[in-house]
């Protein structure tokens with residue numbers, strides 16, 4: 001089983017999810033097995049204004065652990081991340097970062113604020 005621990009900058013309680021990457025998708029938004037897919041499929045909210053189609057940055061997360069266990073970012077994701085507020089060396093778009101390893105141990109931080117590139121301005125991520 002893979003695990004993902006979710007830490008919220010907003011102060012919401014942490015969540016720990018155990019899942020089998022082979023059972024993806026867990027719901028219908030984002031790439032199957034992506035951080036967004038896993039979170040939404042296990043009742044954890046993550047903004048996803050474009051529906052998980054790599055067209056906004058509202059699903060931006062900081063990967064604190066397991067960055068190398070995620071799928072590589074495509075050019076479109078890299079371009080969008082350049083516009084994400086608070087960009088770090090381990091930033092990813094939750095809808096595009098796929099957890100492929102069945103024993104992956106991922107820790108992500110959900111930033112307090114995200115900017116919706118579709119034009120809705122600054123939104124609270126929680």
Ligand code: FES
Nearest residue numbers: 050052056059095
């Ligand atoms: S939900 Fe829009 S880029 Fe991930």
